Amino acid sequence: MIDALMNLSLGQHAAAPFTVLTLSHYLLLSAALFVLGLLGFLTRRNMIVMFLCTELMFQAAAIAMIAFGRYHMDVSGQVFVIFILTIAAAEAALALALVVLLYRRKETLNADAWSELREPAGE
Amino acid sequence: MDLSLLYSTCVLGAVGLYLMMRPGKGAIKWAGGIVALAGGAWLLAKLPDALAMSPETRPQVFFWVFAVIAVAAAGRMITHPKPVYSALYFIMVVLSSAAIFLLLEAEFIAFALVIVYAGAILVTYLFVIMLAQQAQGGDDPTAGSEYDRSPREPAAAAVVGLLILAMLSQSTLGLADDPPMQKSATQARSEQWRELEQMPGKLQAFLDTEIEDEFTLGWADYPDMVSIAIDASVAAVRYTAEDGTQATAELPESMLPDNIQRVGLALVAKFPVSLEVAGIILLMAMFGAVVLARRQIELGEDELRQTAGMRRLPIDSGQEEDSGGAA
Numbered sequence: 450m451i452d453a454l455m456n457l458s459l460g461q462h463a464a465a466p467f468t469v470l471t472l473s474h475y476l477l478l479s480a481a482l483f484v485l486g487l488l489g490f491l492t493r494r495n496m497i498v499m500f501l502c503t504e505l506m507f508q509a510a511a512i513a514m515i516a517f518g519r520y521h522m523d524v525s526g527q528v529f530v531i532f533i534l535t536i537a538a539a540e541a542a543l544a545l546a547l548v549v550l551l552y553r554r555k556e557t558l559n560a561d562a563w564s565e566l567r568e569p570a571g572e
Numbered sequence: 573m574d575l576s577l578l579y580s581t582c583v584l585g586a587v588g589l590y591l592m593m594r595p596g597k598g599a600i601k602w603a604g605g606i607v608a609l610a611g612g613a614w615l616l617a618k619l620p621d622a623l624a625m626s627p628e629t630r631p632q633v634f635f636w637v638f639a640v641i642a643v644a645a646a647g648r649m650i651t652h653p654k655p656v657y658s659a660l661y662f663i664m665v666v667l668s669s670a671a672i673f674l675l676l677e678a679e680f681i682a683f684a685l686v687i688v689y690a691g692a693i694l695v696t697y698l699f700v701i702m703l704a705q706q707a708q709g710g711d712d713p714t715a716g717s718e719y720d721r722s723p724r725e726p727a728a729a730a731v732v733g734l735l736i737l738a739m740l741s742q743s744t745l746g747l748a749d750d751p752p753m754q755k756s757a758t759q760a761r762s763e764q765w766r767e768l769e770q771m772p773g774k775l776q777a778f779l780d781t782e783i784e785d786e787f788t789l790g791w792a793d794y795p796d797m798v799s800i801a802i803d804a805s806v807a808a809v810r811y812t813a814e815d816g817t818q819a820t821a822e823l824p825e826s827m828l829p830d831n832i833q834r835v836g837l838a839l840v841a842k843f844p845v846s847l848e849v850a851g852i853i854l855l856m857a858m859f860g861a862v863v864l865a866r867r868q869i870e871l872g873e874d875e876l877r878q879t880a881g882m883r884r885l886p887i888d889s890g891q892e893e894d895s896g897g898a899a
Contacts, residue, residue: 470632473744478639478672480740482646482665488733489650492723497701498650498658504693505646505662511685512669519676521753522760524831524838527681528846531839534688535850539857541693545700546864552704558655559719 475516483509495558496551500544507537584611631675638675642668653721655701659694666690680832765807767829767837769800774827775809782821 486505493499511530518526548558555562588611591604642665649661666689673682723729755763768775775798798811800823807823829837839847 470635474635474639475672475676476744477741478642480737480744481643482669484733484737484740485643485646485650487736488729491729491732492726493650494719494722494724495655495717497697497704498655498720501655501658501662501697502650504689505649505665508665508669508689511681512672515673515676515678515681519678522755522757522763524834525842527678527831527835528838528843530678530681531684531835532846532850534684535854538688538693539853541696542857542861543864545696546861549700549704550864557717557719558704559717561719561724 472516472520476513479509479513479516481509482506482512494560496548496560497545497558499560500541500548503540504537507533581611581615584608585615635672635675638668638671642672651723655705655720656698659697659701663690663694666694677831679830680835762802762807764829764834765802765823766800767834768807768809768823768827769798770837770841771829771833772798774829774833778809778823778827779811779821 483506486502486509489502489505490499493502511533514526514529514533516526518524518529551563552558585608588604588606588608592601592608594600594604645661645664645668649658649665652658652661666685670682670685670690673679673685798809801808801810801820807827808820809823810818810820812818
């Protein structure tokens, strides 16, 4: 059972890209999810959805850590994911409390409503 | 394997779905849902058998299924105009990545992810979305806030995102050599056996059942009295009995520390400081949330004054004038 996934090694993907799972498969999935989260964070205007997209990026990082941990037969990757979960929970609690405060003040979730906070252009 | 299994589960699922979709009749709907669920689960469990796949290729099938579900749900999540649906699609991403964690033999994390992420964090998100959402008209696709329907710079973001994805794939797929493994499979396995030395409770339970005469592991002399010996992938525990004689007992495969024991051991033995820091972060987040929520109650008192016909508190209106002047 320990050796069931020991074909998690690079270099075999060129021969059989779909039937042999390698570390790069998991890393590619992680990269795709991370980029999708990044895109969502850049394009969405709703503050809550922007925070959801950061959670998606956390999720992608967790997949990469677990895959690396499995590759090196080490549980440290899984321990890191526990810490990611901790940070995500803390971030969700604080960010959502802040979002509710901001919503009370302007009655909108649009992040552009707070664009006066940015540095003025051309100064 | 014969395909009749597939066909029968499909028929079962179809009957269940039909019963579910029929209008009215609550009890029949529930029965239909159970039938459809059972059919789906049976199909998922038996599909590799029915396709005559070897046990080695099963993880691949499930990897591709769940990877496609995760990426598709993530794509829909960042494009759906309604935030509630975005959150629900993110739950789907979490569930499918939990399935992928199961493929990677990270069982504890998979279930913790479902409980903590899908069960707690996402429910918080859903509550806040519903708190802070203006009333929107039904299922009309054009309903919803303008800022949810029109993304900011979609073309530029897509180009940037796909460039980053291309670079990331290049860096993982374009490698000429394997990254060096930290240890070989046999080495990793013997390390897993040796972790038993740090689990005296488990060893004690084993020795209690294995040895007739009473043998107690004392915490003080524990490291000297018990050690794990590995010889040609067979692990054995070497211990000193009370009369001073050395003895050896072979360890069965079921004594190998499982995933949850190994994660727990690494958490407290390898990363104790990080564990403390994580606890402090959670505590501070709790304080922060309480402080922020207190300010909401103050706002509520302000509204109470207004509805009671009293003047608004002068401090609050003064702040608003200040911020308006600064802008």
